Amino acid sequence: CGVFGIFGHPEAANLSYLGLYALQHRGQESCGIVASDGYHLKSHLGMGLVSDVFKKDDIFENLPGHAAIGHVRYSTAGGNDMKNCQPIMVDYARGSIAVAHNGNLVNAMEVRTQLENSGSIFSTTADTETIIHLIARAQSDSLIDRICESLHQVKGAYSLVFLTETRMIAVRDPNGFRPLSLGKLDGAYVVASESCAFDLIEAEFIRELDPGEMIVVDKDGMKSFSPFKETKNTPCVFEHIYFARPDSRIFGRMVYTVRKEFGHQLAREYPVDADIVIAVPDSGVPAAMGYAEEAGLPLELGLIRNHYVGRTFIEPQQSIRHFGVKLKLNPVREIIEGKKVVVIDDSIVRGTTSRKIVKMIRNAGAKEIHVRISSPPTSYPCFYGIDTPSRKELISASHSIDEINRYITSDSLGYLSIEGMHEAVTMHGDDKIGFCDACFSGEYPVKFPRLKSDKQLG
Ligand code: 5GP
Ligand code: SF4
Ligand code: MG
Numbered sequence: 001c002g003v004f005g006i007f008g009h010p011e012a013a014n015l016s017y018l019g020l021y022a023l024q025h026r027g028q029e030s031c032g033i034v035a036s037d038g039y040h041l042k043s044h045l046g047m048g049l050v051s052d053v054f055k056k057d058d059i060f061e062n063l064p065g066h067a068a069i070g071h072v073r074y075s076t077a078g079g080n081d082m083k084n085c086q087p088i089m090v091d092y093a094r095g096s097i098a099v100a101h102n103g104n105l106v107n108a109m110e111v112r113t114q115l116e117n118s119g120s121i122f123s124t125t126a127d128t129e130t131i132i133h134l135i136a137r138a139q140s141d142s143l144i145d146r147i148c149e150s151l152h153q154v155k156g157a158y159s160l161v162f163l164t165e166t167r168m169i170a171v172r173d174p175n176g177f178r179p180l181s182l183g184k185l186d187g188a189y190v191v192a193s194e195s196c197a198f199d200l201i202e203a204e205f206i207r208e209l210d211p212g213e214m215i216v217v218d219k220d221g222m223k224s225f226s227p228f229k230e231t232k233n234t235p236c237v238f239e240h241i242y243f244a245r246p247d248s249r250i251f252g253r254m255v256y257t258v259r260k261e262f263g264h265q266l267a268r269e270y271p272v273d274a275d276i277v278i279a280v281p282d283s284g285v286p287a288a289m290g291y292a293e294e295a296g297l298p299l300e301l302g303l304i305r306n307h308y309v310g311r312t313f314i315e316p317q318q319s320i321r322h323f324g325v326k327l328k329l330n331p332v333r334e335i336i337e338g339k340k341v342v343v344i345d346d347s348i349v350r351g352t353t354s355r356k357i358v359k360m361i362r363n364a365g366a367k368e369i370h371v372r373i374s375s376p377p378t379s380y381p382c383f384y385g386i387d388t389p390s391r392k393e394l395i396s397a398s399h400s401i402d403e404i405n406r407y408i409t410s411d412s413l414g415y416l417s418i419e420g421m422h423e424a425v426t427m428h429g430d431d432k433i434g435f436c437d438a439c440f441s442g443e444y445p446v447k448f449p450r451l452k453s454d455k456q457l458g
Helices: 012-022 108-117 128-137 143-151 196-201 237-243 255-269 285-295 318-328 352-363 401-407 418-425
Strands: 002-007 030-036 041-047 067-073 088-092 095-102 159-163 168-172 181-185 188-192 204-208 214-218 221-225 276-279 303-305 329-331 340-345 368-373 412-415
Touching: 002 012, 002 095, 002 159, 002 168, 012 030, 012 067, 012 188, 012 196, 041 095, 067 095, 067 159, 088 128, 095 128, 108 128, 128 143, 143 168, 143 214, 168 188, 181 196, 188 196, 188 214, 237 255, 237 418, 255 285, 255 368, 255 418, 276 285, 285 340, 303 352, 318 329, 318 352, 329 352, 340 352, 352 368, 401 412
Parallel strands: 276 340, 340 368, 368 412
Antiparallel strands: 002 067, 002 188, 030 041, 030 067, 088 095, 095 159, 159 168, 168 214, 181 188, 181 204, 214 221, 303 329
16 A cells, blocks of 8 residues: 655645555555645545546545645455545544554454454454554543554554644554655655655655654644664565565665666576566566666567556456456567567566466567566565465465476576575665565564464465
8 A cells, every 4th residue: 555644735635646646556446535624634535546536626625724644555454345445534532533554464353353342343344443443542641642552552564644633643663564754845744655756746855764653743843753662674675576666765775776686686696598688567677677787688678568557466356367467468579589588577476477478478489488586486475565365376385486487388487586685675785674575485574463364374
């Protein structure tokens, strides 16, 4: 998901709309904006893309005020339906509050069960609602203390933006799994999942929030708090591999630069005698540039993408995903025919995409096809807010690289090593951040209470 917030600007809702537009790649199922005029919160939410949900001009007349927060959603916890749209907004004994969440809580079910046993009634199936209930029940007098009290009871990944009538509050979980940045625009404070949202609205990038940092913005300005005793910086390496936009700066580095470095590293680890390098667009492009550069091979646009098709993996049904590949990509025969081709993609999840792509390139006359993946084999599910499928759907959970090579019908297959990935994501520097790599290594930085459902390591 993607989150955005702005405080202290007369065009708050409009700017949130633009911010969400820039974050659309982080979720396409639903979106929403909640605005405050200083007295009341008002919201507009809907299923679908930002451009569809906010189509009519008068929507913004109904979202007046100097502060607003927004959300784009794809479901990792809770189903894909209208009642799970965010920001979630509620009225409770002490006023109104809205929240937008990126990430996934690993103990939401446990907390929810406890709350339900003591009388809470939930209106969504999303993990985020537990936070709202905890805040409403918390004993402390100040809102900030109530939020802190609540966040001490949940575990997992959260980059959160809250809005009340008079304040905007942004928090990153103590592990800093998901990105969240702070910016400024004409004296107003802005927060966004990725800095590309600041570029669009011409806000100045100030810095990223630290893991475990909470910032509070009101009419008197911005204050920073560190409510957690212990923090541990384990940002999601997959944001750099695939999820974030290449023109964003997250976890201290440009995504674009890191992706190219994944490609350099991949070329060093898995060189091959070939004529051209092609990328699986768009996600494979920067790594392919890096691979070609390091290997001294020409990079060609051998696959052309139809830009009116969304990110295939976010569409929830396997049947749609199947169609997706052909709808989305077309090989350029003139470029590929008779050539030994290196094909670069960022990841193999189920293997269905790669298999179709290899067949497509073979049918376009390629002599040899060498698939290179700019991340290690994805063998474990993510519980921190990236929608990887259950373990049994992950092809590398149950198949060797040789078997996957045969399944996708390539002539050779090479994945970036886990060590190489860490080297590249830190640009071979010594400021080694302990990036989360659990979907590759199985080493989860935040433990979860129980492995219950099939989704959890099934
Ligand atoms: P698959 O191997 O499942 O057919 O699809 C792999 C493709 O999906 C890659 O091109 C990659 O860009 C994209 N992808 C990236 N991240 C994810 C993810 O978290 N889940 C899924 N299913 N696909 C992803
Ligand atoms: Fe990111 Fe993978 Fe860790 Fe999930 S498990 S937070 S996708 S690195
Ligand atoms: Mg892709």
